[in-house]
Amino acid sequence: MIRRLLAVLALLFAPAAHAAELTLAEVLRSSAAHAPQVLEAMARQRSADARALSAQGQFDLVFDADAQARALGFYDGSFADVKATRPLTTNGGQVYTGYRLSTGSFPTYEGKSITNQLGEFRVGAVFSLLRDRAIDERRGRLELAQGDIDLAALDRDMIAIGVQRRAIEAWQQWVAAGLRVATLRELYDLAEQRQASIDRQIELGARPAILSTENRQNIVRRQALLVRAEQDLTLFANALSLFLRDDLGRPVVPAPARLPATMPAGVTPRLIDRAEAMAGRPDIKALLARIDQNGVRAALAQNELRPRLDFRVEGSKDIGPGSPVRTPAEALIGLRFSLPLEQRAARGRIAEVAAEQDALGHRLRLLEDQIGVEIANLRTQMDGAERLAELATSEAALSRRMAEAERRRYALGASDFLVVNLREEALADATIREIDAQYRSAAARAELVAAMADRDQLML
Numbered sequence: 029m030i031r032r033l034l035a036v037l038a039l040l041f042a043p044a045a046h047a048a049e050l051t052l053a054e055v056l057r058s059s060a061a062h063a064p065q066v067l068e069a070m071a072r073q074r075s076a077d078a079r080a081l082s083a084q085g086q087f088d089l090v091f092d093a094d095a096q097a098r099a100l101g102f103y104d105g106s107f108a109d110v111k112a113t114r115p116l117t118t119n120g121g122q123v124y125t126g127y128r129l130s131t132g133s134f135p136t137y138e139g140k141s142i143t144n145q146l147g148e149f150r151v152g153a154v155f156s157l158l159r160d161r162a163i164d165e166r167r168g169r170l171e172l173a174q175g176d177i178d179l180a181a182l183d184r185d186m187i188a189i190g191v192q193r194r195a196i197e198a199w200q201q202w203v204a205a206g207l208r209v210a211t212l213r214e215l216y217d218l219a220e221q222r223q224a225s226i227d228r229q230i231e232l233g234a235r236p237a238i239l240s241t242e243n244r245q246n247i248v249r250r251q252a253l254l255v256r257a258e259q260d261l262t263l264f265a266n267a268l269s270l271f272l273r274d275d276l277g278r279p280v281v282p283a284p285a286r287l288p289a290t291m292p293a294g295v296t297p298r299l300i301d302r303a304e305a306m307a308g309r310p311d312i313k314a315l316l317a318r319i320d321q322n323g324v325r326a327a328l329a330q331n332e333l334r335p336r337l338d339f340r341v342e343g344s345k346d347i348g349p350g351s352p353v354r355t356p357a358e359a360l361i362g363l364r365f366s367l368p369l370e371q372r373a374a375r376g377r378i379a380e381v382a383a384e385q386d387a388l389g390h391r392l393r394l395l396e397d398q399i400g401v402e403i404a405n406l407r408t409q410m411d412g413a414e415r416l417a418e419l420a421t422s423e424a425a426l427s428r429r430m431a432e433a434e435r436r437r438y439a440l441g442a443s444d445f446l447v448v449n450l451r452e453e454a455l456a457d458a459t460i461r462e463i464d465a466q467y468r469s470a471a472a473r474a475e476l477v478a479a480m481a482d483r484d485q486l487m488l
Contacts, residue, residue: 050286052199052294056487059195059271066191069184076180083173086166087115105132107141120160123153144350152342159334168328175321185310192486193478195271202268204467205261206287208460212257215456216250291466295485297476308481319388326381332374335367406476413469420465427458
């Protein structure tokens with residue numbers, strides 16, 4: 029019976045005893061794969077890919093068919109015409125091929141509709157020599173759509189970096205809250221353990237009875253601090269569950285058994301210069317991509333100022349019995365010219381795009397300056413926080429030595445309850461200050477890593 033009871037107890041407590049410590053890497057991997065904000069940004073990126081595919085559709089092969097027959101009248105001619113057209117990707121023109129066939133009689137003014145008995149095949153091309161030569165509306169839309177793909181990817185990166193930064197912060201707050209609970213629980217346990225000793229000494233007449241009441245008051249005060257800290261730990265665990273998720277993307281609230289014993293260092297910023305830090309920032313890249321897109325719009329506006337001069341070449345051949353006039357192969361070349369006499373719309377668009385380009389340039393300079401100042405300030409904060417953490421650790425170590433020495437003196441009767449209580453509470457305060465300083469140091473490092481967009485440290 030006893031053996032069975034021990035086996036049941038072992039099964040009940042085995043999960044808590046063997047709960048793996050929750051590491052920052054596990055949290056970051058989970059948030060990068062399952063955070064809804066990241067998944068939403070990825071969906072928007074797929075939407076941008078779809079818009080680019082739609083823009084590529086402007087260069088699809090187009091099939092046209094036309095048929096006509098006379099139902100009434102002196103002439104009974106009918107004809108059918110089919111044509112396939114492919115826009116050029118390097119010029120505003122197009123290439124085409126077609127076939128037409130006619131039967132019956134036609135009036136002389138519709139002589140172009142007449143073909144030999146087996147019809148006419150033709151092939152031709154149109155090339156833009158001035159307007160639409162370097163860029164046209166189709167190619168401009170495609171370039172803008174491809175720029176939107178880059179912007180969507182950069183937007184996903186910015187969102188992912190923000191999510192990972194908040195995931196690090198949530199994990200650090202949860203760990204710091206757990207360490208505060210452990211510190212206050214140790215303080216509470218000391219008062220509980222001392223109560224039994226005080227009660228025995230009162231029974232022996234070695235201590236006044238009021239000392240028991242005073243210690244119980246101390247127990248209640250410490251228990252209240254512990255309850256408040258445990259409440260904070262639960263709140264931070266719930267906040268962390270927004271980033272810690274299972275394979276199905278459902279939030280997982282971490283158990284207190286998975287808390288680390290000490291505050292881990294977390295992420296470590298790399299030593300890089302300003303230029304390298306700027307090159308890795310997705311917001312800088314996004315602004316540069318918008319400047320490139322605006323350059324495409326400027327090219328489109330400049331294109332509208334140019335006159336249109338198109339060169340056309342076509343070859344055709346009638347097949348089968350028919351007029352000997354139509355039987356030989358034919359070749360046709362031609363030019364088409366047009367010039368808008370007023371260009372107010374184009375000039376207005378050029379001025380608008382130039383102003384936007386100027387505004388984007390100023391915004392880029394401001395953003396670069398802001399990022400430079402941000403990184404410099406974060407480095408200063410990180411160095412200061414690390415120094416303060418070292419001092420807080422030294423203070424906590426000294427407070428622990430003082431508290432342990434005072435407890436030994438109290439056990440030997442060389443100290444009183446008030447002094448021991450003050451030493452223990454001073455130790456708890458110093459330990460919590462150490463935890464807070466270590467948290468601020470780790471948070472400053474994480475802020476700097478996020479500011480430098482270090483994808484490796486953020487596990488992106």
